[in-house]
Amino acid sequence: MTQQGLKLLLFICSVCWAITSFSDNLISAENQKEGVSVVVIDPGHGGRDLGASFGNAVEKNIVLDIALKLGTTIKENYPDVKVIYTRTTDVFIPLYKRAEIANKNEADLFISIHVNAVGARSVQGTETFVLGLHRNEDNLEVAKKENAVILLEDDYNTTYEGFDPNLPESYIMFETMQEEFQGQSVMLASSIQNEFRDYAKRLDRSVKMAGFLVLRQTTMPSVLIETGFISHNGERQYLTSEAGRTRLAYAIFRAFREYKSDIEQRSSFHLVTENNTKPVNNQNTGSAPSELPLAQSAGRAQQQKTDDVFYSVQIMALTRKLETTPDNFKGEQNIFRLEGQNLNRYFSGNFKSLEEAEQEQHRIRTKYPNAFVVAFKNNKLISVKKLSGH
Ligand SMILES: [Zn+2]
Incomplete structure (x- = not known):
C-alpha cells in the first residue's frame, strides 16, 4: 500500500471510530428512561x-x-x-x-x-x-x-x-x-x-x-x-x-x-445565557480565565440545530437565579443557566466531545469540586452514560 493509501485508511478508521463512539454515547443516553414510574x-x-x-x-x-x-x-x-x-x-x-x-x-x-x-x-x-x-x-x-x-x-x-x-x-x-x-x-x-x-x-x-x-x-x-x-x-x-x-x-x-x-416537564426547560459584559474579577479568584477552546460559544446554545448534541459541565444547582456573569462564577466566562420550575442549574462550556467536557470537568473542579459532565440533546438535558474506557 502506498503511503497516501495508508494515510487515507487511517483517516477513514479514525472517522469511523469517532462516529461509532459518539453515536454509542447517544444511544446509551437515550436508553435512560424519562419520567418517574x-x-x-x-x-x-x-x-x-x-x-x-x-x-x-x-x-x-x-x-x-x-x-x-x-x-x-x-x-x-x-x-x-x-x-x-x-x-x-x-x-x-x-x-x-x-x-x-x-x-x-x-x-x-x-x-x-x-x-x-x-x-x-x-x-x-x-x-x-x-x-x-x-x-x-x-x-x-x-x-x-x-x-x-x-x-x-x-x-x-x-x-x-x-x-x-x-x-x-x-x-x-x-x-x-x-x-x-x-x-x-x-x-x-x-x-x-x-x-x-x-x-x-x-x-x-x-x-x-x-x-x-x-x-x-x-x-x-x-x-x-x-x-x-x-x-x-x-x-x-x-x-x-x-x-x-x-x-x-x-x-x-x-x-x-x-x-x-x-x-x-424537562422538555419545557429552556437555556438562558446573558451577555457576559462585566469584567472578570481576577483578584478574588487568583486564577486566569479559561483558555480552553470551546467547540461553540455557550452564548450560541439557543441556536443549536434540532438534532444537535453537546456536552457541558454542571457546576451547581440552586433555587436562586444568578446572572451568568464572571463575577458570580469565580471569574468563569462560559457559564449558562438552565431554568427549571424550582431549580436553576449552572453549566460551564459547550463541547462537541465527551473528552473535551471531561477536561473541562477536571479543570473546573479546582473551583467547583462537585462539577460533573452532562449532555444536551435538542437543548434538553440528558444523562451521560459513560462508556468503558472513559
Ligand atoms: Zn438510620
Missing part, C-alpha cells in the same frame, strides 16, 4: 438493628410508619407509579440488599428514610443527604452511624470489600460515585428540605453530602432523609406522634410530586 422506599434498619433509640422511641418503627404512609400516598395519587418497599415489616435487611432491590426493579428513584440522634440534646432539625464526600465532620458522623449497621451483617468484610465504617479513609471513594445522578438527587433533596421547612414547619438543616453505603450501590437518583432527632425532646414527641409522622410523610410526598413533574 418506579420508586423504591427504604425504611432504615429493622429487626435486630434498632437504629437510633431513646426510651421507648425507636428509629426502625418510626421510619417504617413514615415509609408506609409515603408509599400509600404516592399510590393514591399516582396509581401508575410502582411503589416498592425494601421492607414492610420489622425485619433485618442488609444494606447491600436494599440497593439491590432498587437496582433489580430498575427504580427511577430511591428514598431512604431515617431518624437522627446525637449526644447534645439541643440539636434538632431535618437534613437530606445525597451521596458524595462529606464537607465537614458532622456529616461524616451521620454517615458513620448509618453505615455501622453493616457490622451486624455476617460477612460484611467480604460484602463491602473491606469497607470500615469507622475509618475516615474509607470515605474517599464516595467523591466520584453516583455523580451521574447527583444533579437529580440534589434536586429532590432540595424539594424535600423545602417541604419540611415550609409545610411541616421543621427546622431546616439543609441538603448535605456524605458517604452512605446504601446510596453508593444504587444506580438511580437517591436520597437519604434524616427526619429529625430522637434525642431532642420536641422532635421525639413529633416523631412518635401519628400526626407528626403523617405530616412528614406528606411533606416528602409533596417533594416527590414536584420532582416527578419537574423531571417529566
